[in-house]
Amino acid sequence: MRPRTVPLLTAGLLALAGTLMALPSASAATTGCRVAYRVTNQWTGGFQADVTVTNLGDPLSGWSLGFDFPDAAQHVTQGWNATWSQSGAHITATNADWNGVLATGSSTPLGFLGARADANPDPTGFTLNGVACTGATSTPPPTGAAPALKVSGNELVTSAGTPVILHGVNRSGGEFACIQGNGIWDGPMDQASVTAMRSWNVRAVRVPLNEECWLGTASVPAQYGGAAYQNEVRAYVKLLISNGVTPIVEMHWNHGQYTGPSAGCSDVRATCQKPMPDAQYAPAFWTGVASAFKGNDAVVLDLFNEPYPERATGDATAGWKCWRDGGTCPGIGYPVAGFQSLVDTVRATGATNVILLGGLAYANDLSQWLTYRPSDPTGNLAAFAHVYNFNACATTACWTSQYGPVAARVPLTLSEIGENDCAHGFVDGLMDWADARGVGYLGWTWNTWNCATGPALISDYTGTPTAFGQGLKDRLARVPS
Incomplete structure (x- = not known):
């Protein structure tokens, strides 16, 4: 989002x-x-x-x-x-x-x-x-720590081979509060807040991060960057895992000036969504994050929030090449870290964690994902898409034609889903489509914002759902764990 x-x-x-x-x-x-x-x-x-x-x-x-x-x-x-x-x-x-x-x-x-x-x-x-309800009863088993995951065909599985589908929420804050000088998170990130998530049967939480905050650059107040930020991220990831929740650690905002089509800001700092990761800081960010979590394959790594290089290049083919290969991309004024290089960066640390990659058009377009996907020596590469009612690919026909072939080959998670009308009719249909195909989904977002201005799931951190959030809460209560 x-x-x-x-x-x-x-x-x-x-x-x-x-x-x-x-x-x-x-x-x-x-x-x-x-x-x-x-x-x-x-x-x-x-x-x-x-x-x-x-x-x-x-x-x-x-x-x-x-x-x-x-x-x-x-x-x-x-x-x-x-x-x-x-x-x-x-x-x-x-x-x-x-x-x-x-x-x-x-x-x-x-x-x-x-x-x-x-x-x-x-x-x-x-x-x-x-x-x-259905008039039946259910007794779920006790929940232990979140399991280590790996890719097997088009499924995520545990070490015992049990399939896992990622169902849950996004927890926004770590991407913006620090660079804005307002703290590290937006709202509580404690046991009580995770208990509220678990009351919804949340099994995965995506945690957006800011590369400059992790690296502690001069753009970030010292108390919110570097080691202080990293320690908070590690602690929250550990808390999620101990509660049986799969953490998805994601780079959301990055350094690099972009003022072309669809630019979110003109700031060189990591204060908005850029079209691609930058070659200046992104490799160091992923070296640090992968090193922090290597050996713990319960943690999933999401390399970048919402790529849109095709807006800059003006051409889908050039956009996909930039997406994979990086370098000097037409229309983008900073050197780009392509996703092949970032996969290589993560693997160079020895980390074998599952890696998620989204496509073009703010991760809404997966049309050429299979053609341009990077190589991964561990075979632990999976796909994600973001789907909102205002996106180009927002119909059953599009999901079937564009996402279906990807989901048939690799694990697919709709890691951001939502609608901007405080209702849940759109996501209900999307979740129906996903459930029929073993595709996961995470709602945007577990933050107490006004759902009239964006898809907010809750009105307080005890987990009271908004009208939009009620749809996801009801669905999570009945999808298989």
């Missing part, structure tokens, strides 16, 4: 058995729930609905019911037996003081008065404490 007809009385059982991965423990909670929703009366402009929530899992000492209204005109105006709130289309009902305890198999009745337009469709996608 660049920074920045009326139905009659109805009754339905909408259920959800989700899988909330627990933190390491002797036993993991059994989860599951069932929701019955029924419109008991309706009139012009309004209606009344009864909701019955049944807990099928382990006893609960507190609960929160969530669902989305399908029609924009539907609103809760008054509710009972819970505290009701609404944000956009998303409804939350939290237990009252007297009905917070739900034993296994027990139910509690709720209800509300609502407003509507002509249509009054039943909501779907009910969740209870973030677990979305």
